[in-house]
Amino acid sequence: MNVPDINSIIPLIAAGFYALLLIVALVRHSHHAKAMRWFLVLLVASLAWEFSIFFAPHVLYPNLPLKVLLANTAVLTMTTAVYLDWQLRQRWVILGAAAILSVIIIDLLAANILIPEIATLNLPSITYGNLISYLTWFGISGLLLIRSWRTYQQTHFPWHANRLLYWSISLCVFFIGEILLFITIPALIIVGQILRYVGLVSMSYAIFSFRIFDVRTRSRRAFAFLLINTISALPFVGALLLSLRISEALTSPIPISIFLAIIATLVIFFYQPFRTAVEKLTYHYIIGESFNTSQVVRNYSQAISRTLDVQQLSLLIIGTLSELLETNRGALMLFTKLEDGRYEINPIPGMGKISRTIIKLPEKSLFVETLTAQRQPMLQYDIDYNPEFSSFRDETKQWLREHAMEAFVPICAGDEITALIAIGPKNSSVPYQPSELELTQILADQTVVALQNARLFSELGDQNEHIRDLNRDLVDQNERLEIMDRVKSDFITIASHELRTPLTQVKGYTDILAAMNEENALTREQTREIVGHVNRATVQLESLITAMLDASQLDVDGMQLTFVKTRLDTVLKLSVEPLIQAMRERRITLTLNGIEDLPQILADFKRLVQSFTNIIGNAVKYTPDHGDITINAQLIPSQIEEEEFLEIVFMDSGIGIDPKFT
CATH class of the missing domain: 1.20.1070 (Rhopdopsin 7-helix transmembrane proteins)
Structure with a gap:
């Protein structure tokens, strides 16, 4: 053809x-x-x-x-x-x-x-x-x-x-x-x-x-097989060549037979140790070292039995797997079953930068059911490409993919899953072999009791911390109650004193009015003057009672506020006006800074004037003669949002406020 x-x-x-x-x-x-x-x-x-x-x-x-x-x-x-x-x-x-x-x-x-x-x-x-x-x-x-x-x-x-x-x-x-x-x-x-x-x-x-x-592992094993058999055949080839050379040099058949028997005996005697050494070296440098499962499990069990902290347990688990499998990423993911039946997964980082985002899965989650039923490691590859897992929720797939883990090993106690050991890819980028995944599952099964003890210890620590927080809150609350009692006592004392002053004036002027009336010594001018003093005392008394009522409304959040556009310079001027005469008499200097530059704000004009009057009046009362009162106002930008805040600072040269009341 x-x-x-x-x-x-x-x-x-x-x-x-x-x-x-x-x-x-x-x-x-x-x-x-x-x-x-x-x-x-x-x-x-x-x-x-x-x-x-x-x-x-x-x-x-x-x-x-x-x-x-x-x-x-x-x-x-x-x-x-x-x-x-x-x-x-x-x-x-x-x-x-x-x-x-x-x-x-x-x-x-x-x-x-x-x-x-x-x-x-x-x-x-x-x-x-x-x-x-x-x-x-x-x-x-x-x-x-x-x-x-x-x-x-x-x-x-x-x-x-x-x-x-x-x-x-x-x-x-x-x-x-x-x-x-x-x-x-x-x-x-x-x-x-x-x-x-x-x-x-x-x-x-x-x-x-x-x-x-696994293409790379199969290729390595095939290459190792060829290399081992090629090197192992070298002694036979060398012995054969040596025998041919000697047989050509010798003429007597008896010495040749003896020599060939000696060579064959030596080759057979040294072949097996030689092949074993070749296999060890080849598998060490090409395939990688194998591990003693029983020794690994024994050392691991002893290490985790002494660990009572979840974070330390996560570090220990991932550290052990990192040494065995040459990975630099992993986490312990705790499962908590909520009251509504859902599962909450909380990642505890063990190695590498791990997201602490918590996810909640439904009670009938295919991810949880598969891990619980199979009790075998699940690969991220299976989650992405196995048709049996195609019905996984997109939220679950995205959350798992964000953690960039290669395998998820379940830790089950009875019929419930309690945690996952998530391990990242190997540093060599070689896929995990079945023997390695089997070892990780054995270690996960050994972790059940240690994890339960660690979680109980952690919950006990959380309870103790919660009790300590409650105790601190009780102490703080008692201190606040004591301060409120002292403030209430001081308020009653001050209010009694402030109320007694106008009442004394009213009582005194009414007594004078009655005495002069009995003596028919009152003139119209004197009557007008006495009535004026009584009116001023009643106005002061009314102001004090109004302030006390306002304070009681603040305590029960009952004050009604009316917000309108307000200029703070006007508010401050009206607040200072009733106190100008007192400051002149006592030679007190009042300084206003930055008031004119402030923009309008929405506020209750009346209440703001009342508040500023009380603050400035308190400063006048406790500032010594020839003292100073300074009011500074400025705009402060927000660090979070594009907003501005007004800051008004009242300073005086008086005795100040007790720090425990600030």
């Missing part, structure tokens, strides 16, 4: 395999429906491409297989964008359509025009249309590979990154196969078809299965 016959049969055979894969894809169920639809389109496009290669000699349209191949690449680009959940996926559709349309137009305009530079090099003739098609294919394929690889490098979760790495490797195998198909050598064409098909099969596996095997 000649080369043209082979080249014509290969596309039909490949089309049969693509048809078989298409049937399997139609039968199988995928958790990623959108990616599955685009993958089916890709398989149909691959079938069309194989048939275009087969019928190319009979089709008049130039370079038809290349155009169908570009369509395949465009569909693969969209499949990748949907599977990897890229944003703005429409850009890739527009890019692919524009590239294919441009190539078709160039083909129609310059279908059979050869490139002269290539024709002079005795290479296969290439037209401008072919060159543009190849360059377009390389451009789209290169962009797709670069974007996939960058997405892989930007992903912090190991299992998420493993998914991207697997898809990137599948793309590389797929595109390498297509590159080999460009070469007109039958052997390379067959290899190219196989690689392209293997790439599609691996993509179908990724789309069908939400969990993909």
Whole structure:
């Protein structure tokens, strides 16, 4: 069979395999429906491409297989964008359509025009249309590979990154196969078809299965297996070569047999220790050290049994896991069942910067029910891609994703979940292995009693702190009551004194009026003067009683206020006016600063005048003669909102206020 016959049969055979894969894809169920639809389109496009290669000699349209191949690449680009959940996926559709349309137009305009530079090099003739098609294919394929690889490098979760790495490797195998198909050598064409098909099969596996095997760990184990067997075979090879050399040098058969027996005995004797040493070194530097589970559990149990603080317990748990699993992030998440049946989750940081945001989950939360039922670690990858967890609440998914943890290990007491051990990704970005997750679950089971004791101790401490706060409040309340009693006594004393003064005046003037009336010694002028004194005393008495009533209304929040636009300079002038005569008589200097610059405010004008009059009057009363009273007013900006506050400070040179009343 000649080369043209082979080249014509290969596309039909490949089309049969693509048809078989298409049937399997139609039968199988995928958790990623959108990616599955685009993958089916890709398989149909691959079938069309194989048939275009087969019928190319009979089709008049130039370079038809290349155009169908570009369509395949465009569909693969969209499949990748949907599977990897890229944003703005429409850009890739527009890019692919524009590239294919441009190539078709160039083909129609310059279908059979050869490139002269290539024709002079005795290479296969290439037209401008072919060159543009190849360059377009390389451009789209290169962009797709670069974007996939960058997405892989930007992903912090190991299992998420493993998914991207697997898809990137599948793309590389797929595109390498297509590159080999460009070469007109039958052997390379067959290899190219196989690689392209293997790439599609691996993509179908990724789309069908939400969990993909650990690519990096499998690769390391395969490399370690080859390395161990290669190095372990060296003693046999060396012994064989040595035996051949010695057998050539010796002529007697008896010494040769004895020597070969000695060499075989030595090789057998030292082979097993040698292989064991090679395995230990290889697994230490390539796979990583294993741990002694029983020793780890024993040391861990002894450490947590002495811890009675939840925060310290969190530090101890995450610190232990950090040493074993090489992670630098983790937290202990406490579950509290509320009275309404909901669960409250409170993160207790153990290592790294952890959000302390508390979330409340419903009683029938799928997240809680799954952890309680399975009692196995749950990966963030499962939460994002496992179809069984697709009904998780968006709020729960977002809260878990914000903590950037790789695994959540439940701590259950009986049928109730009490806490989670949340651990972040490894520093090496390698996914957690089943043995490591099993160890974390064993440690979580060992934590149940210690966590219960720590929470009880913490609750007891909170209760004691609450009791201490109550005691402090009682002491403060008693002090306030004592101060109020003293203030009340002082108020009664002062009020009695203030009331006695006008009453004494009224009593004295009425006695004078009665005595002079009996003696018929009253004149009209004297009567007017005595009545004036009595009126002033009654006005003062009325003012004191009004002030006492106002004070009682303040105590019961019964005072009615009327707010109007008020200027503080007017208020202060009216407040000072009744006290000007007293300040002149006692030579007291009053200074007002910044009053004119104040804006209008909403206030009860009457009550404000009354309040300022009382404050200034108190300052006049307790300021010695020739003293000073200063009133400063200014605007103060707010530190929280874009508002301004008025500050009015009354200062005098008197004895001041007792600090315990301030």
